[in-house]
Amino acid sequence: MHPLTEQQLRSSFVNASQRERKELTIPDLAQVRWDDIDYLGWRDRKLPALGYVVAEIDGEPVGVLLRQAEGRVRSRPQCSWCEDVHLPNEVLFFIAKRAGKAGRNGNTLGTLVCAEFQCSANVRKRPPTAYVGFDVEAARLARIEALREHVDAFVRRVMAE
DSSP: OOOOOHHHHHHHBSSSOHHHHHHOOOOOGGGOOGGGOSSEEEEOSSSTTEEEEEEEETTEEEEEEEEEOSSOOSSOOOOTTTOOTTOSSOEEEEEEEOSHHHHHTTOEEEEEEETTOOHHHHHHSOOOOOSTTOOHHHHHHHHHHHHHHHHHHHHHHHHOO
């Protein structure tokens, strides 16, 4: 992912009001390892029920404001984005208001995502060898590409009116 400035982040959100964009808590961008992530995701330190995801769509940053759904999932869910079956972290159900008129009408989308948006790290872990001759590196690269496709598809669905 290409490095972004605070202004680029704030202006990228397609489903947030101007007030929400102005008030969102920005992570320490100097600490972000841009080459190691497929999207930038973080939780709001002030309002922990809020999460933010910024992905590159057609070469441009597109941000999505997420709200953690109330209640608890009864079983251990799988992240819809990284699909890691050996998750070292919690997975939560997040809801995103759709962009534009659909969002103003109350339309939303939901997704199960790693609680702290660790998907990029999860897909880069070395997968276990499944059989003799298994190409571990090819499997890892396929997981990275699948994550990018899942995030891209979700953000595009939020953007669609």
